[in-house]
Amino acid sequence: MAEARELVRDRGPIPPTRxxxxxxxxxxxxLMAGAYLDSWAHRHLAGLETFFTPWHAVxxxxxxxxxxxxxxxxxxxRDRGYSLPQVLPAGYSLSLLGCVLFGIGGVIDMAWHLRFGIEVSLAALISPPHLLLMLALGLIVTGPLxxxxxxxxxxxxxxxxxxxxxxLSMFTFFNQFDQPLVNTLASTKAVAPDTIRYLQQLGILGIMVQTxxxxxxxxxxxxxxxLPFGSITLLAGLNGALLGSLEQHFDLIPIAIVGGLLADLVMVWLRPGPDRVVALRFASFIGPVAVSSLYLGFLQVTRGIGWPITLWLGSIIVSGAIGVLLSYLSVHPPIPRVDIA
Known part of the structure; x- marks a missing residue:
């Protein structure tokens, strides 16, 4: 029992090699590419009524x-004499446990499919077995972090x-139904008034959530x-490549990369961090505004935006406001001391 607790604490003494x-x-x-590939298959290939598919195999x-x-x-x-909680470098024991949990979730998922059939659309993202797989996936991929x-x-x-x-890609996988790089709702035009209002709300919400x-x-x-220069470019670019591939919006992938590059340039300019709080707040506003502006500007040029200017300009400002608010969770204002007389 004590060894199990130490394993979960994930504090192995072995330094990881490069x-x-x-x-x-x-x-x-x-693993993550396999998840997105499977989602692509469900979106584009009809008749996936079995658990045993090439996409699940990947x-x-x-x-x-x-x-x-x-x-x-x-x-x-273990053969070198390390105890069970010490057999992996710190950070990676939970990844191993995540693999075990993923395997258990896969068995449950197969049984679920056999009993209830193959889910489609939104149901496929939030079915209980898939949420268990999401938890396991998060534990696995965050080992290096x-x-x-x-x-x-x-x-x-x-x-x-x-x-x-x-x-990030694990989170966006499970909210892909309202992702700006998957569904370009801002470019929707000729639909019924009630539908367009719904799509406008969904589109703005998607920008807010992705921000x-x-x-x-x-x-x-x-x-x-x-963060070394290029970090946000890599982070946003990899995530954008996975998301943009789902509906084959390959032209939006470079936009994600350029958006990340703009954010990297903001980082170089302002050098935000816990010891530079004003710069952090400002960067948290400028970065999302730049990325949202780039995305909507590209849609306007390539597809046209069906939203009135109030909506798309307002969504850009809201994305910046979300960034600022999140910065207060990252670095909160100092707590005043309470003097007890």
Whole structure:
């Protein structure tokens, strides 16, 4: 029981090698790409009425590859005399537990499909087995981020940045039904008035949620590290590539990359961080505003925007406001001391 608690605490003393961490990052990317590939198949291929598909094979083979790699590493370190809670570097024991949980979730998912059939659309994203898989996926892909967090580092390694991007992609996978890079609702025009109001609300909500997710992950990283130039480009670009592929909006993927680059330039300009709070607040506003403006501007040029100017301009300002509000969760104002007489 004590060993199990130590395993969950995930404080192994073995320092991870560069090769080990990049291998985990590559395998986690394989796993996440498999999840998005499976979603693409459900969107574009009719008649997927079985659990046993090539797309599920890519997804679950990625999970088993991570499980095998971590398990082999753990067994080797066990043979070297390390106790069970110490067989993996700090941050990676929870990834191993996530693999086990993912396997359990996969069995439950298969039974669920056999009993209730294959879910479609929104039901496929929020079915109970898939939510269990989401939890497991989050534990798996955040191993490199946890590992970097626990080391005496001030600058985020790119393994942690990719890990954070995969965490972001896990969240966006489960709200892909209202993602600006998946559904370009701002360009919708010729529909009934009641429908257009609904689509406008959904489209603005999508921009708000994506702003909160992307900005939240960046601020989380900034609360612990300084970020090397290119970090947000990599983070937003990888996430954008996965999202843009779902409905084959490949022209929007460069927009995600350029948006990340703009945010990186804002970081270089302002150097935000916990010790530069005003710069952090300002960057939290400017970054989302720049990204939202770029996205909506590109839609206007390529597809045309069906929203009145009040809506699309207001959504840009709201995205900046969301960034500022999130910055207060990342670095809160100082708490005044209470003098007790």
């Amino acid at each position: 090769q080990f961490e990049w291998t985990v990052v590559a395998l986690c990317t394989w 997804l679950y083979s990625g999970m088993f590859a991570i499980l095998a790699f971590l398990a082999i590493t753990a067994l080797r370190n 946890r590992a970097a967090w626990r080391r005496q580092l001030t600058r985020a390694p790119f393994t942690a940045v990719v890990s954070a991007s995969l965490l 909160a997710l992307l900005t939240g992950v960046v601020l989380y990283l900034l609360s612990r590290f300084t």
